[in-house]
Amino acid sequence: NAGVMQNPRHLVRRRGQEARLRCSPMKGHSHVYWYRQLPEEGLKFMVYLQKENIIDESGMPKERFSAEFPKEGPSILRIQQVVRGDSAAYFCASSPGADSPLHFGNGTRLTVT
Amino acid sequence: GENVEQHPSTLSVQEGDSAVIKCTYSDSASNYFPWYKQELGKRPQLIIDIRSNVGEKKDQRIAVTLNKTAKHFSLHITETQPEDSAVYFCAASGAEGYSTLTFGKGTMLLVSP
Numbered sequence: 001n002a003g004v005m006q007n008p009r010h011l012v013r014r015r016g017q018e019a020r021l022r023c024s025p026m027k028g029h030s031h032v033y034w035y036r037q038l039p040e041e042g043l044k045f046m047v048y049l050q051k052e053n054i055i056d057e058s059g060m061p062k063e064r065f066s067a068e069f070p071k072e073g074p075s076i077l078r079i080q081q082v083v084r085g086d087s088a089a090y091f092c093a094s095s096p097g098a099d100s101p102l103h104f105g106n107g108t109r110l111t112v113t
Numbered sequence: 114g115e116n117v118e119q120h121p122s123t124l125s126v127q128e129g130d131s132a133v134i135k136c137t138y139s140d141s142a143s144n145y146f147p148w149y150k151q152e153l154g155k156r157p158q159l160i161i162d163i164r165s166n167v168g169e170k171k172d173q174r175i176a177v178t179l180n181k182t183a184k185h186f187s188l189h190i191t192e193t194q195p196e197d198s199a200v201y202f203c204a205a206s207g208a209e210g211y212s213t214l215t216f217g218k219g220t221m222l223l224v225s226p
Contacts (some may be wrong), residue, residue, distance in 0.1 A: 004156075018162060035216075042202055042216035043157065044121075101147060102214065102219065104156040 002027070004094050004105035005074075012111045013082045021077040025094030032075045033102060034067060037089040049075060077099045082112045115140040117205050119217025127225055134191050134220045136203035137185040145206035146179060146186045152199045160201075161163070161188070193224045 005024040012020050015052065031050055035043040045059040049069040064082075069075040071087050079086055089109050093102035116139040126132050138146075147162035163170045163177045163186065172178050174193075179186040190197055203217045 007138075040218075042117075042218045043204075043214075045213060045215065048213070058213075101159050101162060103159070104149075106156045 004092055004100065004103055006105035006108050008093050008108060009106060010109050010111070012113060014113055015083060018020075018079050019079040019082050019086070019110055019112075021079075021090050021092075021110070023077070023092030023094075024074040025092075026103055029094035029096050031095045031096075031098060031100075032069050033049045033056075033093045034077050035090060035091045035104075037107070043091060044071070046077075054086060060100075079110075082110075084112050086110060087112045115143060115205055115213070115215040117203060117215050117217045119203050119220060121220060122218065123223070125219045125223045126193050128193060128195060130193055132188075132190045132197070132224075133184060134188045134201055134203070134221055134222070136187070136205075136217050137183075138205040138215075139184065141181075141184065143205040145214075146177070147217075148177060148188050149202045149204065150199045151219075153159070155225065158197050159201060181192065190222075193222075195224050195226050198222055198224045 007022050033048050034046040035044050047060050047067045048056040052071050064080045066078045089107045091104050091107045093104045096103050119136045144165040148160050149157035150160045151157040161172050161175050161177050163179050174191045177190040200219045200221050202219045204214045
């Protein structure tokens with residue numbers, strides 16, 4: 001089992017560009033979660049998705065951020081018109097069900113210059 | 114929403130000593146409390162978890178205790194080893210289930226040989 005796969009591991013974007021972060025859940029997992037981690041901070045919940053559905057997006061900023069988990073392919077976290085404050089590590093986690101423990105990927109470290 | 118406080122923020126111990134990390138939570142409906150270990154630059158890894166229907170759970174050198182009345186839970190590591198050095202995060206689930214895990218800010222544990 002390859003675990004939760006995230007790519008890229010590192011992403012550098014200039015202010016105003018778009019960032020696309022990808023997450024492939026563990027085999028057999030249909031629930032995907034995105035968390036953001038700032039330096040010396042805990043993990044902040046952003047969004048919870050199942051295939052083709054957003055279940056809970058209460059942690060997503062209202063503008064510029066969107067997420068999807070299509071029927072085929074990885075989950076995508078998209079940040080439009082990035083600003084320096086978006087620089088953080090973005091972790092994806094997956095689980096086989098809503099009542100199961102989360103397994104995290106290695107994260108994508110986004111740097112906005 | 115849920116609020117999780119974690120103490121201490123840093124903890125230094127000698128190899129062989131015990132380490133205790135404490136967390137409090139605010140939402141009395143929370144029912145799942147995992148602990149994650151994160152080494153520098155790596156993904157958070159689940160090390161132990163406890164559900165609200167038990168007061169204590171142990172796995173070799175690691176134990177977690179839960180006091181639902183006081184709304185606090187603790188991680189205990191005995192016979193610490195240098196490889197235990199990492200950042201440890203506690204988390205609590207919201208009433209909606211695991212999808213809304215709220216994390217503490219983390220404890221950096223340093224075990225000196």
